[in-house]
Structures are given as C-alpha cells and as structure tokens.
Amino acid sequence: MRRTSLGEFEILVLAALLRCGDEAYGAAIREEIKSRAGRDATVGAIYTTLARMQEKGLVTSKLGPASAERGGRPKRFFRLTARGRKAFDASVDSLRSMLDGLDAVPESRS
Amino acid sequence: MRRTSLGEFEILVLAALLRCGDEAYGAAIREEIKSRAGRDATVGAIYTTLARMQEKGLVTSKLGPASAERGGRPKRFFRLTARGRKAFDASVDSLRSMLDGLDAVPESRS
DNA sequence: TCAAATAACTACAATGTAGTATTAATTAGT
DNA sequence: ACTAATTAATACTACATTGTAGTTATTTGA
Numbered sequence A, B: 001m002r003r004t005s006l007g008e009f010e011i012l013v014l015a016a017l018l019r020c021g022d023e024a025y026g027a028a029i030r031e032e033i034k035s036r037a038g039r040d041a042t043v044g045a046i047y048t049t050l051a052r053m054q055e056k057g058l059v060t061s062k063l064g065p066a067s068a069e070r071g072g073r074p075k076r077f078f079r080l081t082a083r084g085r086k087a088f089d090a091s092v093d094s095l096r097s098m099l100d101g102l103d104a105v106p107e108s109r110s
Numbered sequence C: 001t002c003a004a005a006t007a008a009c010t011a012c013a014a015t016g017t018a019g020t021a022t023t024a025a026t027t028a029g030t
Numbered sequence D: 001a002c003t004a005a006t007t008a009a010t011a012c013t014a015c016a017t018t019g020t021a022g023t024t025a026t027t028t029g030a
Helices: A008-023 A026-037 A043-055 A082-099 B008-023 B026-037 B043-055 B082-099
Strands: A059-063 A076-080 B059-063 B076-080
Touching: A008 A026, A008 A043, A008 A076, A008 A082, A008 B008, A008 B082, A026 A043, A026 B082, A043 A059, A076 A082, A082 B008, A082 B026, A082 B082, B008 B026, B008 B043, B008 B076, B008 B082, B026 B043, B043 B059, B076 B082
Parallel strands: none
Antiparallel strands: A059 A076, B059 B076
C-alpha cells in the first residue's frame, strides 16, 4: 500500500534538502536542521531517514567528486524527486491548514 | 529521557484538540482531521495516540455526562495540559521556521 | 600509518495504524 | 418493567513504520 503521509522528521529532512540546494549532503543537512529548527539530530538518524526515503523514491542521490579538501569519503548529495516534492507539498499543506490560526490563540476559552 | 519533539500525527491530533475546544472527543477529533487535513485516520489510531500523550502528561481527559441523545457510551473529552501546549508550540515553531518560504519555490534551481 | 571527514550499517525505541472487543446507554417488543 | 437489539463510543492488542543512537567502514591528506 502507498504510504501517504510523511513523518515529522522526514518533513524536516526534506525541507533541509530543499534549503541546502546543491550542497545537500549529510553534514549540511544536519546543520540546517540545527540552525533552523533548533534540533540536534545525529548524522545517523539523517542518513537512515534519507536511505528510507530513497527506497520509497522520494529522493535520489549521487556521489560527489572524489577529493574534498582534506581527507574524507566523497560526499553523497541528495535531491528530491518529483514524487518526493509532491509528497512533501501534500504533507506541508495539510499541516498548514490544520495549524492555521492556532498560534493566535493564547489561552482563550475556559 | 524527556522526548522533545512530537510526531506528525501527534501534532495533528493536538491541533484538532485545540480546534474542537469543549467538544474534543474521539469522533469530533477524527472529523476535524478529516475536514481540515484531508486525512482519514481511524478512531483506533486517534485513541492510541491520545492515550500515549496522556501517559506523557500532554493531555488530560474526563468522561462527559451520561446521557447523550441516542444510546452509546459517555464521551470522553480531552484537553491539553500546560506542558502539552508548550510541547505543541515548540514543535510547531520549529516546523514553521523550517518550512518558512519553501512553498514559494516552484521549481527554481535546475 | 594516523587522523580527519564522511558515509554505511545495525539494532532498538517510539510513533502510527488497523482491527477487534468491550462498555454503556437508548429503544422497542412482549 | 424486563430483556434483547441497536448504537455510539471507548479500550485493547498486535503489527508496521519512523526516529535515533551508536558503531563500523571507507577515503584521503599529512
């Protein structure tokens, strides 16, 4: 069966992916999540999520050029597929319409 | 360890709770999620999530008055606790800042 | 060959979901 | 009025998916 909605962390990772553009590899994504969402995810969590989303066809990846600057495995860059972007938009939309207007409510009622 | 962030469905349920106000019981929450987010969750999913959030102290509940209109068990009404509201706000905030501006991007960049 | 950067793998915990069972009330038949 | 049928709703159980940490492996420059 086709899973329809993304988990919260998946949404975060996908958003970070979009934000990072061409520089979307593990560490960059991690930093983006840290600085934007204030959430300190481990790299492991990110790679695992990315791998699963790749299996589902939501993202693709390719290895970057061999040599970076100073040691290290080549980076693997990720991008959303069309399906990934669609799924992302759909999830975000339903979250948005659910959330819409709610932060304007301090402690009314009761 | 204190779990910090809510799952996506938890966020949806909490938002529905806020929207329903005094009428926040199983079926109403379900409908709210359906009509707002367009997502057809089962009641089971909702109760389970609610029960877990209650264990974590994010919501409380109390049974409603015995007689409704036509048969049936008394409704159980749910509300967010202060902690629940805080957790909700925090999760929504980090989602918002992550998502901010992203839907404005149609298919720029390559 | 050592240290650094990064990716891949493994295992486990938490969350998401469906499906079934139970309970409490109302209605209706006798 | 008693009891069975019906209905609205909650509670429970089991399983699938997602979230996370931790460990290991690979690549490369010094």
